[in-house]
Structures are given as C-alpha cells and as structure tokens.
Amino acid sequence: MKSLKVAFSHIRRSPYQSLLVVTMLGFAFFLISSFAILSFISQQVLVFFESQPQVIAYLKDSAEETEIKALIAKLEDTGKIEEINYVSKEEALGIYREANKDNPLLLEMVTADILPASLEISATRIDHLKEIASILEEESAVSVSEGGRKEVDFAEDITESLKKWTLAIRRVGLGGGVLLVFQTLLLMVVVTSMKIALRKDEVEILKLLGASSWQARSPFLIEGVIYGIWGALLGFGGMYLALSQLGSALIGFSFFADIGVFPVSQDFLLILLGAVTLFSSLICGLGSYIATRRYLK
Amino acid sequence: MIKKAPVLSLKEVTKKFGQEEVLNSVSFDLNSGEFAFLVGPSGSGKTTLFRVLSREIPLTSGEIMFLDKEISGRLSGRQIVWLRRQIGRVFQDLKLIGDRTIRENIEISFDIFDFPHQELEEILELVGLENRADLFPAQLSEGEKQRAGIARALIYRPKVLLVDEPTSNLDPASSWQIINLLKKVNQEGTAVIIATHNEDIVDSLKMRVIEIEKGKIIRDEADSQYQSNPEEKGKE
Numbered sequence: 001m002k003s004l005k006v007a008f009s010h011i012r013r014s015p016y017q018s019l020l021v022v023t024m025l026g027f028a029f030f031l032i033s034s035f036a037i038l039s040f041i042s043q044q045v046l047v048f049f050e051s052q053p054q055v056i057a058y059l060k061d062s063a064e065e066t067e068i069k070a071l072i073a074k075l076e077d078t079g080k081i082e083e084i085n086y087v088s089k090e091e092a093l094g095i096y097r098e099a100n101k102d103n104p105l106l107l108e109m110v111t112a113d114i115l116p117a118s119l120e121i122s123a124t125r126i127d128h129l130k131e132i133a134s135i136l137e138e139e140s141a142v143s144v145s146e147g148g149r150k151e152v153d154f155a156e157d158i159t160e161s162l163k164k165w166t167l168a169i170r171r172v173g174l175g176g177g178v179l180l181v182f183q184t185l186l187l188m189v190v191v192t193s194m195k196i197a198l199r200k201d202e203v204e205i206l207k208l209l210g211a212s213s214w215q216a217r218s219p220f221l222i223e224g225v226i227y228g229i230w231g232a233l234l235g236f237g238g239m240y241l242a243l244s245q246l247g248s249a250l251i252g253f254s255f256f257a258d259i260g261v262f263p264v265s266q267d268f269l270l271i272l273l274g275a276v277t278l279f280s281s282l283i284c285g286l287g288s289y290i291a292t293r294r295y296l297k
Numbered sequence: 298m299i300k301k302a303p304v305l306s307l308k309e310v311t312k313k314f315g316q317e318e319v320l321n322s323v324s325f326d327l328n329s330g331e332f333a334f335l336v337g338p339s340g341s342g343k344t345t346l347f348r349v350l351s352r353e354i355p356l357t358s359g360e361i362m363f364l365d366k367e368i369s370g371r372l373s374g375r376q377i378v379w380l381r382r383q384i385g386r387v388f389q390d391l392k393l394i395g396d397r398t399i400r401e402n403i404e405i406s407f408d409i410f411d412f413p414h415q416e417l418e419e420i421l422e423l424v425g426l427e428n429r430a431d432l433f434p435a436q437l438s439e440g441e442k443q444r445a446g447i448a449r450a451l452i453y454r455p456k457v458l459l460v461d462e463p464t465s466n467l468d469p470a471s472s473w474q475i476i477n478l479l480k481k482v483n484q485e486g487t488a489v490i491i492a493t494h495n496e497d498i499v500d501s502l503k504m505r506v507i508e509i510e511k512g513k514i515i516r517d518e519a520d521s522q523y524q525s526n527p528e529e530k531g532k533e
Contacts, residue, residue: 205392210381
C-alpha cells in the first residue's frame, strides 16, 4: 500500500490540524534543542575553567630546588593533578608585563626580585582543589602572607558555582526534556486518535476490502513520523536562528571570546540536528503506534 | 455426472443479536462459478448473512466451509484478511470514501493487494467509468457509484462475490447495466450472490433463487423466479 502517499493526503486534507501539531512539536523541540545547547555551552565553560590553573601556590624566595621538586612529586603522587607548571621569578615578571602592557606606570619599578616564583596547578576534577590546596598549605616551601596565612590561591567560589550551575542546567534540562517528551508522546496519541476517529469509516472500508492490520495502520504511523521530522526541523531551525543572534551579540564579550564558545561547533550542531530529528520521529512514531494499537484493533 | 465441489458451504448457520435470531439454521452450498439471487423482504437477514460470510461479524452457531476450509470458528487476523480477499463484497451503502476520487477509491484495492496500477484503466473501462474516474463519489449518479463499488471488488478476482442490493435506487436501464456487468464477472469464474428486491431482474434471468424470510431459508431452487408472497409485494 502506498502508505506514504496516503499519509501525505491525510496531512493535506486536515491542514490546520497538521499545522497545529507541527508548531506544537516545533516549540517542544525548540526548548529541547535549546537545553541541549545550553548544557553544551555550560560544559564548555566548565571545561575551560578546569583547564586553567586552578591553584596557585607562591613559593618562598628561600625555597630550594630540591624542596620544590619534592613538593611537585608529592602532588603528582595524589593522582589528582592534571598539570603542574613551575613559574620562575623571571617568567612571573613576563606574565606581569604582558598583563599590564597598556599601563606603563605599573611596569615601572617592578623587577623579578619582588615577584615570587609559583606553582600553577590544574586538577583532574574541580572536587580535588580543596585537597590540593590543603596539601600546599602544609608545605614549608610555600610563602606566608603578612597575616600569617599560606599564600595559596584557588578559585574555589567560581568553580564551585560554575559546577553547581552546570549541574542545575543539566537537571532542569533533563527534567524539562523528559516532561516535553512525555507531552509530545501524549500529543501524538491524542492527535492520531482524533485522526483515526475522523477516518474511522475509511479504516473500516480498508479492513472490509481485505487490508491487513499493518496496511490500515501504516499511514497513521508514517503521518506521526512526518510530524516528528517537521517538528524537529522547525524547533531546531528556531533554536539555530536564536543561537546565531545570541552568538553574534555575545562574541564581542572577551569572556566568551577567551572560552571559544561562540560560534558553537558546526559538528556539534549537525549531530544535535540528527539526534533531535531521529528522537522526535521515534517519539512521534511511538505516540501514533500507541494510538493505532488502542483504536485500530 | 461429477458433482462440482462447492466453493462455499453453510450448515445450520445461526446468528443471534441478543435473544433475537437474525439467521436461523441457514444451510446451502454455492458452487464455483455459480450465479444466485438471495431474495427476501427487508430485515429478513440477507445483509447479516453477507456480514457473517465475510466475517464482519461472528456467527452464533453452525459451520461455514470455504474452499474446504472451516471459516466459522475463531480466525486469526491474518486468516480474516485472507478470507476477505477471497470473498469480495459490494456493499449496499457502497462504502466509497467521500474525499477521494473514484480513481483513488478503486486504487485502494490495487494498493491492498500491491498490484501494479496498469490494469486500472481496463477496470474503469469495464465498468464504464473511464470518463468519470476523477470525480468524487458525491458527483456521480447512484448507478455510477454502484459500478465503482463493483469495480473495486473486481480487482482481486475473488472466488465469491457478495453483492448487496445493487439495483436499489436505480432506474431499470442502470439496473440492467449493473446486472450485465455482474454476469460478465460471473462468466470469468467468480461465483456471485446478489441480494435483491428486484423481481423483474430475478424473474428475467431465471437463475438460482434462495429465498430467506425471518432468517430462515424458505426456498432454494435453481432456474427459479421471485414468487414473493403477495403481502410482501403489496408492502413494497
């Protein structure tokens, strides 16, 4: 049976109903795609921060090379270190000069002698930062501030909040996504049931003429899959347009420029388009299948 | 003389709707290629018999054999599909899909059987609808709709064709066109049973007549005439 042709004729013959379904699906998949993108971006931001030196320990001028090497080895033995860089006084001066190159006043009178050497450490996971910091705080090679505290800096607040935000975005995205998928499924069950009710006579005729169950059912299933594909394309298209607008506005901010979030990877967008389309057509096909099982016995 | 094996054989077929007995121990055989009329007043059980034969509704008791297979018991969906492809029906209410053209309505049968559509024009020509195929059912006369219903049933060349009141609401000329068409189908080997009230046609053709009244067969004669009772005749 030419199920595809029949499915298209069903769509053509109830255009407003079809349009409503596609726009509702489009909105649902716009939100799902947006959550996916947001989650991807937040993950990239997190990865960026994780890749930055997360703990900086300033070393005493008196610290011996052997003492520093022992400290590095001790840290590496924990298995929680991604990378350790030793920054000498001269390198520290270079960094300082680079950071303040537009302000000659701040460059005057600054020499390598007054800048401390340091260790810049990246952890494999943000969770490990506290432990690494506490190891450093017990080391005699690490310098002590005037207030008597060890000079160990780590961006605990930023990374912790970032991690919480990322987790929250994922949870909200997942929860919202599940809800939207459930709504999509229900929408397809209801719409297909309505379509079956509208075409009850036609289905009955088909069966009386000897059509198999599949022949009676397939146009409705295919119709559901078509709605799924169109809805996903519409939703993804809307999200892509919004992302393009947002991306071109945000790319000017140095924060985003440094992280390299925008423009969002085309490979990721293509994978997302494929995944959303496949998922949408599966969900809509499933919704239609449930309706045909229920109403086309 | 060797007796032909019946294509369809009914034994004591009974159908009840609640307590009401609509078919009462109906028994008859139909041979391959036979042409028969099923006559009787409205509500006598003609359409119910057709519905039972194509398993649109189950029978209450009795036995139906079709091509030596018992079809009166519990049938799977697949068996029902097979049966409906062997026992064609032309419905009293025609069951044409209103929002499809005649061509599309007939194409349904081609699609169900996955037949190529090449024969479509031939079938349309056979039923005389070649110039009306792109119209919708509402745009056709009753006779043309009837011919479309027959065309749809002819595509898969069923072993038996059950035709329900094909000439009701038709003028005599159109009625004869339909009957001649059904005779042509019969000559090609399909056994045909026509449920009808049309005495003129039944009497003229002198074919087998099965008369049913209140769900019971009261007469089954070859080369017979309508012979309806005068009371019923007066009602119509």
